[in-house]
Amino acid sequence: MERNLFGMLFTLFGLTLWSGAAAATSAGTVIEVSGSCTDDGRVLNRGAPAQIGDTLDVPAGSNLKLQMADGSMISVASDSTMTVTTYNINGSGRDVMLSLTQGVLRVRVTSVTVPSTFEVSTAVGTASVASESADWFIRAQAGSAQVGVLTGIVDLTSTTTRQSVSIPAHWGTRLETGLDPVLPRIWAHTEFDAVIRLTGG
Amino acid sequence: MRTNLVQDGISIQYSMPYLVSKVANVDMPAFLRGMTPMTEVFFTTPVSHITRTQITSQGANTTLVVAPGVSYSRGSGWELGIEAMIPTTRATGSGIGVIAQLVVGLDYLAPDSILGRPLFPSAESP
Numbered sequence: 001m002e003r004n005l006f007g008m009l010f011t012l013f014g015l016t017l018w019s020g021a022a023a024a025t026s027a028g029t030v031i032e033v034s035g036s037c038t039d040d041g042r043v044l045n046r047g048a049p050a051q052i053g054d055t056l057d058v059p060a061g062s063n064l065k066l067q068m069a070d071g072s073m074i075s076v077a078s079d080s081t082m083t084v085t086t087y088n089i090n091g092s093g094r095d096v097m098l099s100l101t102q103g104v105l106r107v108r109v110t111s112v113t114v115p116s117t118f119e120v121s122t123a124v125g126t127a128s129v130a131s132e133s134a135d136w137f138i139r140a141q142a143g144s145a146q147v148g149v150l151t152g153i154v155d156l157t158s159t160t161t162r163q164s165v166s167i168p169a170h171w172g173t174r175l176e177t178g179l180d181p182v183l184p185r186i187w188a189h190t191e192f193d194a195v196i197r198l199t200g201g
Numbered sequence: 202m203r204t205n206l207v208q209d210g211i212s213i214q215y216s217m218p219y220l221v222s223k224v225a226n227v228d229m230p231a232f233l234r235g236m237t238p239m240t241e242v243f244f245t246t247p248v249s250h251i252t253r254t255q256i257t258s259q260g261a262n263t264t265l266v267v268a269p270g271v272s273y274s275r276g277s278g279w280e281l282g283i284e285a286m287i288p289t290t291r292a293t294g295s296g297i298g299v300i301a302q303l304v305v306g307l308d309y310l311a312p313d314s315i316l317g318r319p320l321f322p323s324a325e326s327p
Contacts, residue, residue: 161226162230168309168310182222
């Protein structure tokens, strides 16, 4: 009887440890940081982990670059706030959802051999990588979002109307609150240069 | 000597893609969201080197085509336009025609191919 009770307690203790470890699963690591970037209020330093559920805040004048668990790179521009909602990668697939409250991200998505969903949501819509890999930008502002694609294909879907457009390499588009995405157009190199500068290259 | 002609035209269009992406969320089927109804008008009329005979029949030498139609695009690398060609003067001819145009954007469908990029790119291209 005592042995059974001890066994149950041991199992419960083990489960508690396991669930704690699962809740704190690392999604990526900070590889570059400038300024006073924070993760749920904690100051971020190089080598610090970014975990699922964390909200990263990059104030004006700062920059942050993350290397994610699947090898993808995320550069967060100054004056940006991003939450790692989901970042799961295993033998059955990759499932990523980032939430960009405001600011600019450069996302370099690596190809994987498993089925993949890689999305960045904003208040007005969700951008989803539709190619194996991609190098792209997303900007979230009050009432609008912009997406520009350097390589790969990214779909942008309106939260309100559910209409979407596909954006190929060298193209970009814009989405405003409650409306359909604007039909994509070729972005000028000056437009790409502007977001590359913001995200630190 | 050949007669000098003035050629001109006007196109009036109403872009549903612009309406639903920049103005208002209008509830309509997805197919209609890509439509741009339009009416185009083309005319030619002689303005110089006209003989007396031509002056007397100048009205007959003026051509005027009215072309109502529609263009469809969802920003997916192609656009289809189709118009009726309606002659409105004797010089224009008789009978209604139809003209259609399919535009395929290689820079959209194959952006990294040789046909999808500028043949002479600038050094600053991304």
